[in-house]
Amino acid sequence: xxxxxxxxxxxxxxxxxxxxxxxxxxxxxxxxxxxxxxxxxxxxxxxxxxxxxxxxxxxxxxxxxxxxxxxxxxxxxxxxxxxxxxxxxxxxxxxxxxxxxxxxxxxxxxxxxxxxxxxxxxxxxxxxxxxxxxxxxxxxxxxxxxxxxxxxxxxxxxxxxxxxxxxxxxxxxxxxx
Numbered sequence: 001x002x003x004x005x006x007x008x009x010x011x012x013x014x015x016x017x018x019x020x021x022x023x024x025x026x027x028x029x030x031x032x033x034x035x036x037x038x039x040x041x042x043x044x045x046x047x048x049x050x051x052x053x054x055x056x057x058x059x060x061x062x063x064x065x066x067x068x069x070x071x072x073x074x075x076x077x078x079x080x081x082x083x084x085x086x087x088x089x090x091x092x093x094x095x096x097x098x099x100x101x102x103x104x105x106x107x108x109x110x111x112x113x114x115x116x117x118x119x120x121x122x123x124x125x126x127x128x129x130x131x132x133x134x135x136x137x138x139x140x141x142x143x144x145x146x147x148x149x150x151x152x153x154x155x156x157x158x159x160x161x162x163x164x165x166x167x168x169x170x171x172x173x174x175x176x177x
Contacts, residue, residue, distance in 0.1 A: 012163035012172070016150045019075065022067045023139045029059040030132045036115075037128040045115045053116035060105050066169055068098045071142070074162045079146060082153040090145045097138050104131045 010021035036052040043049060076091045107127060114121035167173055
């Protein structure tokens with residue numbers, strides 16, 4: 001789904017726009033991971049591979065878990081309370097995928113850490129492609145089947161509170177992109 005919000009306009013004052021902007025960054029780092037896997041297969045842990053591995057590690061170690069926590073602790077519970085059976089079932093399935101995404105990520109961390117340090121590692125292309133495919137499908141389902149309900153099921157006060165909690169989770173004030 002095309003992000004209706006530009007990343008530069010996303011702020012914690014509009015938490016759904018922040019979640020969508022995060023998905024755009026997820027796509028960016030997934031593409032970088034795919035490029036890294038291809039590059040590493042022929043060039044090893046050269047400087048470019050090390051830089052890419054560090055960037056991917058930073059994103060999926062820090063930002064992605066915060067994003068999942070935003071959904072699991074803030075957005076999903078509110079929508080689950082108010083949604084119909086279809087929405088509740090979809091939310092349950094998506095929330096259930098978060099541990100799987102974390103487990104797949106954990107399996108790739110060691111080789112990426114080794115590459116980032118300039119060491120010899122094998123980055124399994126099939127694992128990378130499986131992780132990328134699951135994450136892309138997961139994000140698209142959130143964007144199309146869950147996020148739009150926030151506009152109709154949540155109040156302005158709830159969205160504002162969600163934005164404050166998301167900002168606090170990152171140690172910034174609401175209104176900060």
